[in-house]
Amino acid sequence: MPRLLCMLIAIISFTMPLTLQAAEEAQIEPPKANLPHSQQPILDKPLIERYILDELKTLRTDQQDLERRLTVEITDRELAVADKSLNYANVTVTYFFYIIAGVASLIAFIGWQSLREIKTNTAKLAAEQLQSITEQYEEKFKVLEQDLKRKSRIITKNNREIEIINEIHTLWLHAQSAQTPEQKIAVYNEILTIRPGDLEAMTYKADAAMEMREFNWALSLCNRVLEVDGSNAHALYQRACAFACLGQEDRALSDLEQAIENSVSFKEVAANEADFDNLRDNPKFDILISTSES
Secondary structure, eight states, rough: HHHHHHHHHHHHHHHHHHHHHHHTTTOOOOOOTOOGGGOOOOSSHHHHHHHHHHHHHHHHHHHHHHHHHHHHHHHHHHHHHHHHHHHHHHHHHHHHHHHHHHHHHHHHHTTTTHHHHHHHHHHHHHHHHHHHHHHHHHHHHHHHHHHHHHHHHHHHHHHHHHHHHHHHHHHHHHHHSSHHHHHHHHHHHHHHHTTOOOHHHHHHHHHHHHHTTTTTHHHHHHHHHHHHHHTTTTHHHHHHHHHHHOOOOOHHHHHHHHHHHTTTTTHHHHHHHHOGGGGOOHHHHHHHHHHHHO
């Protein structure tokens, strides 16, 4: 049994880093805008993402199968040990009964107590011992059963989470291939139905609303994201675009400045953003652009 537990700990210690590394490598990044397909990173391509996700799923499934097999084997070993212990206790009590019966017969023969009384007392003692042993092992079996149920619930939860990740990943691929803003918004709504409050989905939904020139709608979506994550650079950038299109230059420049501070990549994007055309003559906007160019 100690050797089996050591093997279990070694296997889990070996597979967990691989699982975490695969999960980090398979983490879904939002699609990068304004890049041709040939220049996009290899991990952003649908087939590669699908391959990595399938490998991750296979690895998680193999790990769960290994855990189930080890759990069943440990349970069988413990049940076998319990069965041998009960048999040993039964044999021990039986021999004990025979010894007492022999001594009682000798005592009854010399007139101290009758053989029937000795048998009764011996049977009572044996029954008490068996009852005590039975209760102890029943308690151990209850604890083992609860542990197995808990592990089963964890495995079921992990399987459901993998299914949700696969479904959301497929929807992101559909959104990436959508041709119109309306189609993208429909896909983002499906993602939000599966995982309500997904900040990334709401931010990209605001981006699609900006494409439809629904500035107030985009502004509302960005505000919802920033209420949860006030430093979300993508939401700050989208809200700056919405403010700029609505003619609120000061608020647009303030959000743009925060977005650039939180993510340097938005400097270059802002320099070519059509939504900021009405800010081109603003000195503060020129300073932000010149900083990006330097």
